[in-house]
Amino acid sequence: MDNNNNHTAPRLAEVLLLWFLKEELAEEVLGDLEEKFHYTAVHRSVLRAKVNYWYQVFQYLRPFAIKNYRSNNSKLNIMYQHNFKISLRNILRNKGYSLINLGGLTVSLTVVILIGLWTYDELSFNSYHSNMDNISQVMMAYHSPGEDIKVGSSLPPALGTLLKDNYSNYFDEVAMIRSRPEERIFTSDKGHFTESGYFMQPAGAKIFSLNMLKGDINGLKDMHSILISETLAKKLFGDKNPLDQSITMDGNTNLVVAGIYQDLPHNTSFSNASYFAPLDLYIHGWSDLTAWDNYFIHTYVQTKPNVKQSTVSSLIKELMLPHTDEESGKRYLFLLPMDKWHLHSEFENGQPVNGKRLKFVWLFGAAAIFILALACINFMNLSTAAAERRAKEIGIRKSLGSLRMQLMSQFLIESSLLAFLSFLSALIIATLVLPWFNNIAVKEITLPVSNPWFWSFGIGLSLITGLLSGTYPALYLSALHPIKSLRGGFNAGRKGVLFRKTLVIFQFTISILLISGTILVYQQIQHAKDRPSGYSKANLLVIPKRSGEMYGKYQTFRTELKKSGAVMEVGEANYPITNTLGNNNGFDWDGKSPSFDPSFNTIVVNYDYGKTIDWEITEGRDFTSDLPSDVSKSVIITESAKRLMGFDKAVSKELRFSRDYFGGNRFTIVGVVKDMIKGDPFQAPRPAIMFLTDHELPFMFVRLTPELHIAEALTRMETVVKGIAPSAPFNYNFIDEEYGAKFRAEERAGKLVSIFAILAIFISCLGMFGLVSFITEKRTKEIGIRKVLGASLSNLWRTLSLNFIYPVIIACLIASPIAYYIFSNWLHSYDYKIEISWWVFGISGMAAIAITIITVSYRTIKAALLNPIKNLQSE
Amino acid sequence: MKETRLGEFEEVLLLLVGILGDEAYAFKIAEEFESQTQRAVSIGAVHSTLNRLSEKGFLTSEMGNSSPERGGRRKRIYTITATGRRVLIEARDFKTSLWEQYPGFANG
Numbered sequence: 001m002d003n004n005n006n007h008t009a010p011r012l013a014e015v016l017l018l019w020f021l022k023e024e025l026a027e028e029v030l031g032d033l034e035e036k037f038h039y040t041a042v043h044r045s046v047l048r049a050k051v052n053y054w055y056q057v058f059q060y061l062r063p064f065a066i067k068n069y070r071s072n073n074s075k076l077n078i079m080y081q082h083n084f085k086i087s088l089r090n091i092l093r094n095k096g097y098s099l100i101n102l103g104g105l106t107v108s109l110t111v112v113i114l115i116g117l118w119t120y121d122e123l124s125f126n127s128y129h130s131n132m133d134n135i136s137q138v139m140m141a142y143h144s145p146g147e148d149i150k151v152g153s154s155l156p157p158a159l160g161t162l163l164k165d166n167y168s169n170y171f172d173e174v175a176m177i178r179s180r181p182e183e184r185i186f187t188s189d190k191g192h193f194t195e196s197g198y199f200m201q202p203a204g205a206k207i208f209s210l211n212m213l214k215g216d217i218n219g220l221k222d223m224h225s226i227l228i229s230e231t232l233a234k235k236l237f238g239d240k241n242p243l244d245q246s247i248t249m250d251g252n253t254n255l256v257v258a259g260i261y262q263d264l265p266h267n268t269s270f271s272n273a274s275y276f277a278p279l280d281l282y283i284h285g286w287s288d289l290t291a292w293d294n295y296f297i298h299t300y301v302q303t304k305p306n307v308k309q310s311t312v313s314s315l316i317k318e319l320m321l322p323h324t325d326e327e328s329g330k331r332y333l334f335l336l337p338m339d340k341w342h343l344h345s346e347f348e349n350g351q352p353v354n355g356k357r358l359k360f361v362w363l364f365g366a367a368a369i370f371i372l373a374l375a376c377i378n379f380m381n382l383s384t385a386a387a388e389r390r391a392k393e394i395g396i397r398k399s400l401g402s403l404r405m406q407l408m409s410q411f412l413i414e415s416s417l418l419a420f421l422s423f424l425s426a427l428i429i430a431t432l433v434l435p436w437f438n439n440i441a442v443k444e445i446t447l448p449v450s451n452p453w454f455w456s457f458g459i460g461l462s463l464i465t466g467l468l469s470g471t472y473p474a475l476y477l478s479a480l481h482p483i484k485s486l487r488g489g490f491n492a493g494r495k496g497v498l499f500r501k502t503l504v505i506f507q508f509t510i511s512i513l514l515i516s517g518t519i520l521v522y523q524q525i526q527h528a529k530d531r532p533s534g535y536s537k538a539n540l541l542v543i544p545k546r547s548g549e550m551y552g553k554y555q556t557f558r559t560e561l562k563k564s565g566a567v568m569e570v571g572e573a574n575y576p577i578t579n580t581l582g583n584n585n586g587f588d589w590d591g592k593s594p595s596f597d598p599s600f601n602t603i604v605v606n607y608d609y610g611k612t613i614d615w616e617i618t619e620g621r622d623f624t625s626d627l628p629s630d631v632s633k634s635v636i637i638t639e640s641a642k643r644l645m646g647f648d649k650a651v652s653k654e655l656r657f658s659r660d661y662f663g664g665n666r667f668t669i670v671g672v673v674k675d676m677i678k679g680d681p682f683q684a685p686r687p688a689i690m691f692l693t694d695h696e697l698p699f700m701f702v703r704l705t706p707e708l709h710i711a712e713a714l715t716r717m718e719t720v721v722k723g724i725a726p727s728a729p730f731n732y733n734f735i736d737e738e739y740g741a742k743f744r745a746e747e748r749a750g751k752l753v754s755i756f757a758i759l760a761i762f763i764s765c766l767g768m769f770g771l772v773s774f775i776t777e778k779r780t781k782e783i784g785i786r787k788v789l790g791a792s793l794s795n796l797w798r799t800l801s802l803n804f805i806y807p808v809i810i811a812c813l814i815a816s817p818i819a820y821y822i823f824s825n826w827l828h829s830y831d832y833k834i835e836i837s838w839w840v841f842g843i844s845g846m847a848a849i850a851i852t853i854i855t856v857s858y859r860t861i862k863a864a865l866l867n868p869i870k871n872l873q874s875e
Numbered sequence: 876m877k878e879t880r881l882g883e884f885e886e887v888l889l890l891l892v893g894i895l896g897d898e899a900y901a902f903k904i905a906e907e908f909e910s911q912t913q914r915a916v917s918i919g920a921v922h923s924t925l926n927r928l929s930e931k932g933f934l935t936s937e938m939g940n941s942s943p944e945r946g947g948r949r950k951r952i953y954t955i956t957a958t959g960r961r962v963l964i965e966a967r968d969f970k971t972s973l974w975e976q977y978p979g980f981a982n983g
Contacts, residue, residue: 027938027948027949028900028901028938028948028949028950028951029901029918029922030946030948031902031941031945031946031948031949031950032900032901032902032918032922032945032950033902033918034944034945034946034948035902035942035944035945036902036905036918038944039902039906039944055917056917056918056919058919059917059918059919059920060918060919060922061919062919062920062923064922064923064926064927065919065922065923
């Protein structure tokens with residue numbers, strides 16, 4: 001023993017033992033174990049003694065020795081079962097309040113589920129592509145002197161070729177794609193189909209990991225091949241095997257189907273592509289892959305796995321400099337990784353900013369959380385207001401020895417149970433309204449019922465909701481004093497009342513915010529819709545000339561169409577009227593400062609264009625065929641272009657252009673027209689210059705006779721067109737429909753905000769209704785006595801209702817400045833916007849107050865009308 | 876009161892408590908058990924059984940004196956009670972009566 005005396009028992013084992021061992025046993029057990037340790041150390045070995053000590057410690061893990069193991073006689077299982085039963089009984093006994101809670105929670109959880117799915121869909125954008133992490137798009141920042149830095153994605157084809165040839169140790173693949181989808185007409189023996197898709201280099205299929213159902217992923221190597229989507233294959237060939245079949249594009253090019261890919265899901269950047277055709281085919285005959293001076297290409301790269309995208313960005317930054325004009329500004333390249341394409345691809349002055357889409361994600365996410373909070377508040381308010389009913393229960397439980405934790409768990413179980421029931425009903429409702437939601441949000445979301453994450457998220461959500469709504473009532477109710485609560489006449493106290501009022505104010509603040517938001521969004525949309533567009537949209541059609549057969553026949557078309565009686569006027573231009581394609585800088589005029597080089601929307605039109613679209617001349621004259629000298633010599637500009645050029649009178653001023661795209665370098669301004677809204681109707685109009693040509697142009701505009709019925713006019717028009725160009729695919733679009741499409745995003749937001757507003761006010765009023773019912777019930781006797789003493793109905797109504805109405809008035813006062821701040825921020829991103837007028841908040845507040853008065857009065861008037869005898873009788 | 880029948884382990888421990896007298900505390904009892912039966916047992920198991928026997932009323936215990944090898948901690952000394960003694964005798968008598976009915980060994 002003596003020489004081993006310095007050895008001590010393992011500290012850690014001792015700590016463990018003391019952690020679980022009952023305190024009263026500590027001394028004897030530690031003593032026994034230590035004796036055993038020394039005994040073993042002496043007779044066997046120290047190591048053995050140590051190992052044995054651990055063994056002995058674990059052997060003490062027995063019921064009799066463990067702390068708190070059934071320290072008292074309560075059976076926890078039974079207690080929780082009992083809690084559960086009491087919770088259910090409580091829910092069932094107070095059917096009205098439970099329904100209010102259940103209804104509010106169900107509605108708000110439905111919103112949370114839908115918005116959650118929507119957010120997930122937005123955040124997982126493009127995750128379909130298996131190489132997502134390594135894919136980037138090459139972007140270009142324009143540093144023009146005296147202007148904000150602009151970021152664009154259109155690049156010359158030579159850049160992509162350079163990247164592919166000289167930087168192959170950084171990139172697995174480089175692919176160039178025509179910068180926007182092209183609408184083409186495909187013909188098979190099933191008929192003509194207008195489809196939109198992309199012209200792409202063969203490597204693109206690999207970069208975007210197209211899932212080839214049939215055929216080869218490298219199928220685009222041949223210039224006369226095409227990859228088509230599963231859907232298009234069905235349309236073109238039905239059940240036949242589409243592979244290696246021949247289809248005709250635009251009536252003049254034969255292509256062989258080299259592969260069929262699975263349709264790209266809706267949450268990918270290329271989801272609208274129903275075909276991919278070779279880029280070589282697109283540029284065949286007019287450009288090649290080494291051109292530096294034509295920007296019509298998007299360039300995509302797949303970096304090697306160990307290469308950082310930021311490294312490549314700095315490497316390629318200056319590649320454009322040798323090929324651009326230093327004076328018009330420097331152009332720097334960078335890579336935009338794929339995970340940023342959808343939500344982080346907006347730039348202001350070269351810096352990434354939170355774009356519209358990201359703002360919507362935040363906005364809707366916040367709205368969903370607030371709506372959930374409103375429902376939780378209902379639960380809190382109703383259960384604390386109803387504390388009196390349960391005061392006796394709590395008092396008895398406490399005097400029987402319930403610990404505060406046990407009482408709290410009772411209330412938390414109650415709220416979690418309710419939250420879970422609500423979640424289940426919310427799931428059912430979400431399933432039912434999902435198609436409708438998809439319709440509004442333009443999504444194809446499905447409930448991911450087979451995804452375990454979805455379920456764990458859902459259960460987590462109901463637990464959090466239960467805790468959120470249950471914690472305060474649990475703290476509040478479990479703190480009640482047992483003697484006071486058993487004696488009766490217990491008063492909830494002013495603190496509770498104040499807290500409830502604060503919560504009600506919060507609820508109505510949110511509701512009023514959303515109501516005024518709805519009004520403002522709709523005002524803004526209407527404001528932009530009423531904006532003069534500078535041309536007349538009604539009865540105006542555009543016919544894209546997609547076939548060679550339609551060219552060279554303009555005069556015939558024009559005379560025949562007009563002769564048919566269906567058409568008033570026909571004109572042509574090189575771009576559609578509902579977008580701002582075609583932009584150039586490099587213009588010069590007298591009085592321009594040398595460093596100023598703005599870009600203009602430049603379109604080429606023919607003599608009849610102005611008459612057809614009905615533009616409004618404010619100065620000078622329209623082009624006229626009586627003056628052939630107008631061709632390639634005269635231009636018409638818009639008012640904003642005139643302002644930009646700084647002219648008081650623009651007519652007869654000279655305009656010079658550095659290139660000769662438009663048939664010359666010197667032009668005379670002969671007229672000024674009102675600004676035409678071709679692009680975003682919420683933004684400032686693009687300054688535009690219209691050039692005149694006597695060639696035929698790719699877009700034909702047709703103004704129908706308003707007197708004729710549209711269907712009749714269209715039939716006549718089609719007969720004429722078919723007569724002149726029998727085999728050309730013929731389709732047309734109404735300009736007013738295309739124009740209306742520009743408001744979709746805003747209208748969608750408006751619809752969602754209004755739904756949120758309705759739900760918010762509904763949930764808040766539901767809670768208000770519950771509170772009022774509760775209070776009037778409590779004051780039944782008081783009402784009876786007041787009535788007996790001669791109080792009138794209006795007297796009673798006032799006594800009972802005013803308390804509930806003034807929090808709403810306070811909410812109005814709080815909500816108005818917040819709404820003003822939020823929505824003036826929102827309007828900031830629009831050039832063409834409304835002035836926020838204060839009456840909007842007035843109206844929202846009045847609406848909220850009116851709804852509250854109706855809700856409250858329903859209960860209070862009912863209570864005031866009751867026969868006082870009945871009120872006083874019940875004892 | 877809990878069940879009053881004795882298990883084999885319980886019976887042995889009860890006997891050992893009687894044998895050890897003033898030295899009857901968990902560690903000593905476990906050691907004695909191991910040396911007498913050649914069966915390994917943990918102190919925890921012995922302690923748990925002693926605890927159970929106390930709950931049944933067969934043992935009482937009180938804290939005794941301390942010793943240096945216990946780090947100055949006191950030990951709990953168990954003493955057999957009258958009831959404990961009675962059940963031991965009953966158990967022995969019961970077995971003896973069984974033995975006597977056993978034909979081959981009836982006369983020793």
